[in-house]
Amino acid sequence: MHRRVYQPFLMVGLLLFPLLLSAQSGYEGRNLEALAEELVRIRGEVESLNAELNRMQEQHRNEMSSLAAQKGELEATLRREQLRVDQLEEDLARNRERAEQAGIAGESLVPVAQDAIASLRQHIQGSLPFKPQERLAAVEEIETQLQAGSLSPPRAVNRLWGFFEDELRLTRENGLYSQVIDLNGEEVLADVARLGTVAMYFKTRDGHYGQAEQRGGDWRFTRLDERAAIQRVDALFESLRKQIRTGYFELPNGAIRLESE
Numbered sequence: 001m002h003r004r005v006y007q008p009f010l011m012v013g014l015l016l017f018p019l020l021l022s023a024q025s026g027y028e029g030r031n032l033e034a035l036a037e038e039l040v041r042i043r044g045e046v047e048s049l050n051a052e053l054n055r056m057q058e059q060h061r062n063e064m065s066s067l068a069a070q071k072g073e074l075e076a077t078l079r080r081e082q083l084r085v086d087q088l089e090e091d092l093a094r095n096r097e098r099a100e101q102a103g104i105a106g107e108s109l110v111p112v113a114q115d116a117i118a119s120l121r122q123h124i125q126g127s128l129p130f131k132p133q134e135r136l137a138a139v140e141e142i143e144t145q146l147q148a149g150s151l152s153p154p155r156a157v158n159r160l161w162g163f164f165e166d167e168l169r170l171t172r173e174n175g176l177y178s179q180v181i182d183l184n185g186e187e188v189l190a191d192v193a194r195l196g197t198v199a200m201y202f203k204t205r206d207g208h209y210g211q212a213e214q215r216g217g218d219w220r221f222t223r224l225d226e227r228a229a230i231q232r233v234d235a236l237f238e239s240l241r242k243q244i245r246t247g248y249f250e251l252p253n254g255a256i257r258l259e260s261e
């Protein structure tokens with residue numbers, strides 16, 4: 001009797017077992033498909049992150065290369081300006097010595113004054129374009145008065161010494177000024193931020209920013225278009241406007257540390 005009672009259940013169990021195996025196999029198959037899809041998704045994210053990392057590394061290399069070039073350019077500018085200052089100091093010392101040797105005799109001071117005028121004119125024409133017309137006009141006024149006899153040679157020499165000292169003082173001063181600049185062939189009134197005789201930036205009355213650039217020995221004013229560069233120059237103007245004349249500033253042509261006199 002027991003065999004008759006349990007035999008149907010055994011048969012049913014045997015019939016269901018393949019179905020259970022099939023269901024389990026289907027479930028595992030779906031799990032494998034989901035896992036494969038997840039792996040594909042993760043692999044895609046890894047590849048995307050790797051591409052982004054490579055892009056950022058390349059950008060970093062380019063930025064470092066650009067900063068190195070800017071640093072080299074700024075250091076070269078500093079060396080050139082230091083040589084210019086040294087030359088100006090040598091000219092002043094030499095002409096003063098000649099003036100002392102000439103004594104107070106008027107006519108003997110004329111060649112000294114003429115050489116000093118030539119040195120100042122050459123210096124102004126090659127230096128940072130900070131109010132160049134006004135500076136040249138002041139030198140030419142001394143020359144004209146000396147030639148006309150309305151200014152005695154001793155007084156002319158004294159005024160020239162003062163002019164030399166003014167030029168040397170420009171190398172140590174940072175500040176905001178207003179001047180007319182030549183921008184793309186047009187005379188424009190602008191505010192300028194002058195950093196010694198190393199760098200100069202401008203802001204026009206209609207809100208355009210730019211800088212003085214030296215190319216082939218000639219200076220010219222060019223506008224800035226990059227937003228980051230404009231923001232840096234604007235920060236410099238704001239600091240100078242608040243009488244903050246010391247600090248570290250990252251600027252379009254490199255980083256500059258402003259120091260008090």
